Amino acid sequence: MNINISDENCPLRKTLEIIGGKWTMLIIFQINERTIRYGELKRCIVGISEKMLISQLKFLCDKDIVHKKSFAEIPPKVEYTLTEKGKELLPIIQTIIQYGLKHDI
Amino acid sequence: MNINISDENCPLRKTLEIIGGKWTMLIIFQINERTIRYGELKRCIVGISEKMLISQLKFLCDKDIVHKKSFAEIPPKVEYTLTEKGKELLPIIQTIIQYGLKHDI
Numbered sequence: 001m002n003i004n005i006s007d008e009n010c011p012l013r014k015t016l017e018i019i020g021g022k023w024t025m026l027i028i029f030q031i032n033e034r035t036i037r038y039g040e041l042k043r044c045i046v047g048i049s050e051k052m053l054i055s056q057l058k059f060l061c062d063k064d065i066v067h068k069k070s071f072a073e074i075p076p077k078v079e080y081t082l083t084e085k086g087k088e089l090l091p092i093i094q095t096i097i098q099y100g101l102k103h104d105i
Numbered sequence: 106m107n108i109n110i111s112d113e114n115c116p117l118r119k120t121l122e123i124i125g126g127k128w129t130m131l132i133i134f135q136i137n138e139r140t141i142r143y144g145e146l147k148r149c150i151v152g153i154s155e156k157m158l159i160s161q162l163k164f165l166c167d168k169d170i171v172h173k174k175s176f177a178e179i180p181p182k183v184e185y186t187l188t189e190k191g192k193e194l195l196p197i198i199q200t201i202i203q204y205g206l207k208h209d210i
Contacts, residue, residue: 006131007151012198013131015205020125026111026118046112085208092200093117099197100120103190 018063019089023048023056029093031066031082038078065089123168124194128153128161134198136171136187143183170194 006013019025023045030036030044042053057080060066065086071077082090099105111118124130128150135141135149147158162185165171170191176182187195204210 005149005151006135010131011205011210012134012202015201015210016127016130018205018210019201020127020130022121022125025121025125026115029117030111044110046110088204088207092197092204095197095200096120096124097117099193100116100123102193105116105120105123 018065021056023052024060025089025093025096027053027056027060028065028082028086028089031080031086032090033082033087035079035081038080041080060086123170126161128157129165130194130198130201132158132161132165133170133187133191133194136185136191137195138187138192140184140186143185146185165191 008014019028026045026048027041030041036044038053038057042048042050045053057066057068061068064083067081067083067086069079069081071079113119124133131150131153132146135146141149143158143162147153147155150158162171162173166173169188172186172188172191174184174186176184
């Protein structure tokens with residue numbers, strides 16, 4: 001597919017607005033096939049702030065990429081998984097990793 | 106491939122530091138298989154500032170993703186192409202576009 005002008009209708013631009021944030025693909029990759037609690041996810045992504053992780057997870061839930069399950073417990077328990085739409089990003093992320101490894105980035 | 110902790114050694118994180126910038130993949134995609142002059146490239150990426158495009162092109166040249174050819178002419182002529190390493194990103198970018206189109210992003 002070729003797109004001559006990349007303006008606000010460009011599908012690459014629109015998709016990168018969803019998944020192209022600094023932390024977004026790292027979050028998706030770390031959730032991966034797992035069901036993961038918030039605290040564990042935060043530990044896996046070294047350097048991300050609480051505020052950033054919470055806002056990114058909310059954004060990804062709104063976009064139907066991440067699913068959040070809350071348990072009515074004390075202390076509250078929250079688990080995250082990827083939706084089917086989110087899991088479809090994993091092979092793309094793998095190709096990015098393979099590219100980086102191949103070129104020793 | 107599974108990476109349990111995403112810290113500064115994570116290959117995904119390191120690769121996204123190269124190609125994950127807001128404009129980076131758009132620039133690579135617009136150069137694509139073409140030999141393109143600076144002015145035409147800028148017109149193709151609606152909204153990018155001169156400063157951003159120049160600094161991103163310099164960065165991508167330093168990373169051996171983009172090749173710059175300058176002609177000793179008046180007015181000066183500068184052309185950009187993707188290197189082989191840069192062209193290897195095109196199939197990855199295509200999968201991102203296909204993902205976006207499939208999910209009507």
